[in-house]
Structures are given as structure tokens and as C-alpha cells.
Amino acid sequence: MIKRRTMLGLGLAFAMSMAPAFDAAQAQTKDLVIFAAASMKNALDEAAANWVKESGRPAPKISYAASNTLAKQIESGAPADLFVSADLDWMDYVAGKNLIKPDTRVSLLANRIVLVAGKDSTAKLDLKPGVDVAAVLGSDRLAMGNVDSVPAGKYGKAALEKLGAWDKVKDKIAQADNVRAALLLVSRGEAPLGIVYATDAAADPQVKVVATFPEDSHPPIVYPVAVLKDSANPDAQAFLTYLRGAGAKPVFEKQGFTVLNKAASSS
DSSP states (O other), rough: OOHHHHHHHHHHHHHHSSSSOOOGGGOOOSSSSEEEGGGGGGHHHHHHHHHHHOOOOOOOOEEEEHHHHHHHHHHHHHHEEEEESHHHHHHHHHHHHHHGGGGGGGEEEEEOOOEOOOOOOOOOOOOOOOOOHHHHHHHHHEEETTTTSSSHHHHHHHHHHHHTTTTHGGGGGGEESSSHHHHHHHHHTTSSSEEEEEHHHOOTTTTEEEEEEEEEGGGOEEEEEEEEETTOHHHHHHHHHHHSSSHHHHHHHHTTTTEEEOOOOOO
């Protein structure tokens, strides 16, 4: 059973493992500030490092969190330059508040959601209609991002509903603030199963993929990116152009993303 203290401890550990939290008081106009979905960390860190080497520009300051959290921070006036969301809904939310430059918006990447377990787990599940995830969990819980706000959690709930598994498992969910925190619960053995992105599973050697959810069991997983309306930093567009180019493509593909790179104004 996952206790509140454990959840809080894992949340703190996750926060410490990510980039430092955004501090508006420390923001400098010359810095390129990027708000990006937590599941982007490995790929975006590498892409940013490569861009710095190739361009000679200063390293961007990247703040990772759940897309809903970042969208709300942008709405509250956090002075970021670029936003990378893990779903269309939260980019639409920011766009609806007139907080992006619409002509810069691009659907950059696609992803998949998977069911993961600890690397030594013997759990087996066939994710088809009628699957009983609750029976495999027993008295334990299924780690997921918040099912009402975190993109990976929303996708996971939609998939479980489509497969007819949600009603039996809905009272056995350990909801995390973002997908990487859900991954940590499984990685550290605090939850036997979790729903995360395929790219998250590939980034953590302590977990293994038990099964991949059918693509038609949930809405398409699309990562849109856009320059924010109030950004005056020319590096924002320059970095976005780099992310769309041949230099970044192998980095994204290595992490398990599918490169889309197409203009999209809304979902």
C-alpha cells in the first residue's frame, strides 16, 4: 500500500531529479526559458545540449512539470518563451487565453502509453477488451498521472475505459502530479504496475513494459510546441526551428518519440 508519506517523498525526489523549479525572480531577459512536459526531459535535455554546441548560444533554462501545471503558470504570467505540452488540450487552453504566437504552433511529436512493472516482475496482461487489471493488482495500486489533468493520466483513464477495465480499477489508482512521478512509484517498487509513456519506460532501466495500449483505445498522443506571445527572445524561434530540423530528429527517435513536425492550430 502506498502511504501519503511515501508519495510526498517520491514527489520531492522527483522534483530534485528534474531541472530546478522556475523562479520568476531569478529570470533574466537574455535567458531562453522553456516550459516542457515532464516526459520530454531526456530528449529535450539532449536536444538542447546539442543546439548549444552547434549554435554557440547560451543553454536554455528548462522547467519540467505536468502540462497542466505549466499551462496554469503561463496563465498566471510566468515569463517563459516556449511551451511544449504533452497533449493538445493544454496547448489549446493556453492558446484560448491568447498566450501563444499562433503562427509558431507545431505538432512536433507523438508517443504511446504503456503498462509498466518493475524489471523483475512476472506480471502478464493482454490489453484487450475485458482485461482485468484490478485482479493483477490485488490489494496494490496502479500508478498514473492525475486522471483529470495530467495528460498521461487522462490518456490512461480513456484507455482503461475503452477496454472496460476502469470500473474495477478506479479505486486502486495512485495518482501522481506528473508522469515521471508515476514512473518513480513503479521504479522504486511502491506500485506493481503503472501507466506511463513508452518514452518514460525506455528512460528507466528499473522498469519493463508489460504491454502497450492499443492506439485506438485513447485519443492520439500529440506534443504541440509554440512560442509564447510575450516572448521577445529571438532564441525562442531559433530553438523551435532546431527542434523541427534534422538535427533533433534522431534524438527524439532514440528516446522513442515519433516525429510529426507539422503545423497545427488546434485539436
